[in-house]
Amino acid sequence: EHENSYKQQQPSPRYNGRDVAIVLAHSFGAKTLLGSATPSIESFSNAKNNKYGYIELKERYSNTGFPEIVTVDLKEERKHKRLKEEFSELLLEEIGKVLERKKQIIIFQNRRGYTPLWMCNDCSWTAQCNHCNVNLTYHKKTHQLICHYCNTHYVPESRCRACGSNNVRMLGLGTEKIEETLELFFPNAKTGRMDLDTMRSKNAYRKIIDDFENGHIDILIGTQMVTKGLDFSNVSLVAIPSADSILHYPEFRAHEKAFQMFTQVTGRAGRKHEAGKVIIQTNDVKHPVLEFIKAHDFEHFYTRELIERKKFFYPPYSRLIYIELSHVHEQTVEQASQELAQTLKTKLQKRLLGPEKPLINKINNKFLMCMTIKLEKTNSFNDMKHFIAQSIDDFRMFSHFKAVRIIVDVDPL
Template structure:
């Protein structure tokens, strides 16, 4: 029987416009499947992990296909539905499918010619059969302490031998070694078996009857571990020592007597994920009606918008929907806009769903992400059935997805900006729901204008919650007039008299306070009071921000740092002033005003580690902190029972931003941060500091009037041809030479106008046009919703390719951002 010659089209993890065709050696014909990884040579010598996209028997007529180097998988790691989803993202967001693959696959599932192979030193070859080729390769790798994959690729014995060694765990890639999973451990204390009963405990107390300090430790252990209760728990050593205000040696006598043992135990990075779960709380009457209405809408519509005021109990409705989906054997995806929100949410959901939960986002270690990927792909009956994650979680290989929850669906963090694909996770999730036949629910107290409009048009189901859970009143929102306070000279730094007094009142009554200032650093600007000189970044067209913690001037665009000048370099004056407030300065002034208060700052500078952010929120939840000062990281999704006051320190910053979405974002941000106040029993208070107390957006926020805001905003959008009535595509060109990038942009805009006419606006240099010594210029397209998206995108791609084909513009970066946020 004649064997077939197979050719495969593969997706390379590169920004190449098409899939490339390779030839399959006959011996691997039976191993080739769509979705498997194969190693291929691309270019002169580099090797890449690619994905099998299509299988066919006809060769490519344009070029002679090279042979693949290796089949890496026993079974596909990507599903056919995933590949359909990737194709849609590449087409809709005007990028290549290779860029989608690069974003989708965890790093440890990718391998390239720069990858280093290392022999596993702890593996012994006894009992493991190795061919001569495998032995030779293994010896070569061991003798060189690691060797690059590309240095082996010229050998004829390379593909099969290396693949076999990897499968036999004799060889690992350097990435696996470098980023290997290290379990988190904690030190626990526990009564030894002899004393771990009521009789044994009495025996221990008799032994310690004349040892007062040791008896104190034992009694503290009994109390903290719930010893006499059914839910007796393991106790961390640190918790015990903190309670008795002692150091570790205080336990030594009890350990020597054999009463207590101290041991290390691996703990999960996710809180309390155990098999003991509680039943879900009962829904209120309004929540029950909302839940029923959601399920009714799903009979005729795939997407439902759940619009509910802050603290209305949307999460509990999600939980009841999750419970039903898990009971039916389905997978659930719970998307959040911020990585930092995952731990806070999981601490709530794990009480009900325990070990079903899997977490997936970019801050997790690479091997952990691969484990979650495999759990989802293989439909692990428990782990990973409920995935909680940020936007990258939409790329997991779901095989039985039943429900997608997009929480805080209005949030701009759901939009990916750099690098490609520049997708919006909410819109991508809706498309994924269509491909996988999964239901989608979008939730927000302040829905995106586009989502609310689609709900009104009947495209989405629409369910509303008008009151807070437990009939708690929405917070009272008041305005502090900064213009009046400054005129009266009654401001205390960044704080109005009203806000200062209310903070003091809250602290006196042991309530907590959240203060919102959406600007990090100490001061956003330095200025010479004599000549007006302002320090700027040498590589970007931006003013430098002063950070007092590091005593540096920092560019927030390229991260370049500078030492603060002692005098003005322009006129020599030492009269340098720092107007304006960042979170560092607010924190400093708070400590001066309320010296006894326990204050923490949450912004990008203090929470670069996911664990730092988690610890701060945990401290605040445990009431170990009185005041949190933060940027937008504190404005959404957090639920703290003891917060009685929220202060917005400068609303004018948000209102005066030059963007058509400025009012929408300002309204959403203020309503969301206000929603953190008074979530348990007593009505909360919100103070908005502004120089424009009569501004229409401020008044709408005070009245909690989202519908009024929506009506006002939708008229403006219609009048000036913005979404949802028009689709936007922004094309950006980037080059080191300002005149060259302007010339290319003019040429591209002119070419686009040949068909799109007046729909093409620009080109224009943005307010900040130079970043990292490269000039950016924008062309904006406003397109009617009735226009064919596919034809328009094909036309745009064609015109961008034409610019790239011109020799002087060959290396210029040109990309399109579809639906810019």
């Protein structure tokens, strides 16, 4: 139900498989069954408003209790110098205990590679891609800096390109570094890594899951791949060494996505015979999402999230249309987006936000500009939608900016 990969992002047609299923079922008079432990705010709101029927599972499958969830305050740990390579004493201790009991561990970190930054200590310069406005990720095994957007590989430079200093270092925590660190701390434990880099060959996915299931791997480290519905019977500890980037992603769905991701990965702990334990390390222990996760409280998370959505007029209270323009020249795409926005605003007025530079405003040598339109879910919706479509068609035909690429995403995720 909530699964992001149901949404087709690129190329068009941009649609959500879930929504298509509902429409299709409706036109054939069939019923649709949506299943999720972490429904999207939109679907849950439809259930609450009796647009959908609703059945709640009050007990966990096979009656195991919910895992105990502990947060570790990274700020405190750092202050008291209790961090070893970003691992708290508590986490290392718990890993040790679990290994002694011959149980298994899952470590979830949503960054692949060794470190997400290659940075100058003196002037804060970071190595960036020549083709994208993106920091390069250091991959230690191949000793390369790689752009995760256009996949260009670079040889790491030991001198800072901005100030010439030799004081360049790696910063941050990727799955590759976690694996290396844990092998250092627990030399007798067998580790396995599940991310895009290790899953390239055809059978790699099946193999690592079999190995983990059969106990050939003690610690499984991975990106979001490890959160997706896998059911291992011997896992008694799940750890998230760094929750912050997920909690503070700058978009309105950040809290919803964080709640879903953490709940999904948390659910990997203790599936069959014991409840299991989850350790989440963060600089923001008081973050509301973590409070709800700890309490296993979807209902209140949902209520709070709805208040926020209402206040800022986001879905499910409105519908969004996202427009992105791209071109090889920055000035051209900026002018084009200003002109298109001006036309759209004649009717949309304050419903249009932007144009603005997206967080990553250059990918593959193309500069990007974006705007977001918030529409009321009233009868005016179709009228507005047709106006937007017509304006964009006209813009493509008659403006000076025919070479500017425009993509439109209705109900973006």
